[in-house]
Amino acid sequence: MGGRHVHRARHLLEGTLDAALPEEQLVRAARAVVAELGSPERLFDLVRELATGVGAPSACALLSYRHVLGFDKLLLIDGGPGHMLRAHVWHPGTRSAGREDIHNHRSPLASYVVRGRLGMELYEPLRSTANPGESGVAASWFRESLSDVEGHWLLEPAGPARLRLTQTAEYGTGSGYGLPSYALHRAWCASAGTAVTLFLETGAGRRRYTDVFADATDATGSGGRAEAVVKRPMDVKDYLAELESLAELLSR
Template sequence: MGHYPEFFIPPNGQPSDPASTLTGMLVLANTPTSEQRKELTRIAQEGLLTALLASINLDDQLIAEIALASFRHPLGFDKIVLASRYPEAQVRLHLWRHANVTNVEHIHDHRYAFSSVVLVGSMQAKIYAPHDSGPSFSEFIETSEPGSGTWKMSPNGTTTIACTKSIYLVSGQAYSMTPESLHQVIPPSEFSATLLLENRHLRKSTRVLAPLGEMPNRMPQHVAMNEFEVRRALCELINAIK
């Protein structure tokens, strides 16, 4: 465990200070993605996360800070930001808690690399790459001001791609994505949750691909979560993991 500070969750230990533990988790963003996956998997498999989440729920100030940064994403999942040091790193939960999620995200990449582990349920994604004989898509450059909750889509011609891989992960399995990886997450049909470590932002925009001639769906603004909703979501996750 030489990469991590002493206040990081120790093997077979319990977090004594949830705020310091979350700060320590941000340090993982400075390690290779293979190390990130290994550590995220350890946290998930050894049941350390439930103790951390329970500690967070007892800390009124921390819950208030988390609620300010968390929201219900237009694509149907709760994005709970546990710790953030923008633009260097962020640790967050993605929770698909609501039935009948119908909004399927467009193919896209990210401003940053990330690693993620499935905590409960499952996660399915398709990976794409440029391909001369693949189908054509309209390409857009997406930009957003930090904290604005809105997106701007600028047309950027067309591109041809093909699906090169489909991945299906269950509880305890982890994966990583580079900023350039074009992908599309398929909404799970069951209660599912992932713990995600966002790495340093490397650019200010992302690519979004839509069927040829179509504009990406104009999603509404983020729906903010209050402290009660954050606590309830964390309790639901704790019960689902146990």
């Protein structure tokens, strides 16, 4: 059962996001939703309520984990195939500790910076991979899908690729962005302190896999990369403790 703030958030998600909309319209709607839910008072109330065990903590904990690239993914509301609302807690030094692979998503998304700053790069694929003199960066292309083992990613090699950087941006507190499912990007914490973003994936037509592009000099093959990105879900106790810590952070 949900409390008042969980109920209000679900009502906004379900009333605003029509999965039948074209992706561009769905992205705009999702941006409006995360901007509203990401306001300091509203997000604090939602997270504090969830931290008491309201909602579906067991189910949300199974889909929450500490990402190997330096940020925590905390599922707040699971709307099934329609939408998933998460808090991403980004820790300083993410970019220097290890840059996120360039990737896209299964669904359109929107992200709103609640605290700190987030850096992001956008890329586009180049048609030719054979000409080493062509501008762009060499990458190893993988298709990422869900394996039969619960909580694991399956990364299958799909060949070489070359990508061109098209945009670099920083997003400060109170700003955000939306991307269609096919957009290639990577992000990192660009602030000296912890950054928090409210992240929403939406749309019922989720793709079976995403595209992941790793630095060609770092790729070691599907087996090695699959081991590097194993998901370790939180247990309920840790999940609620992380929500409590997030609520405390948001109250400052």
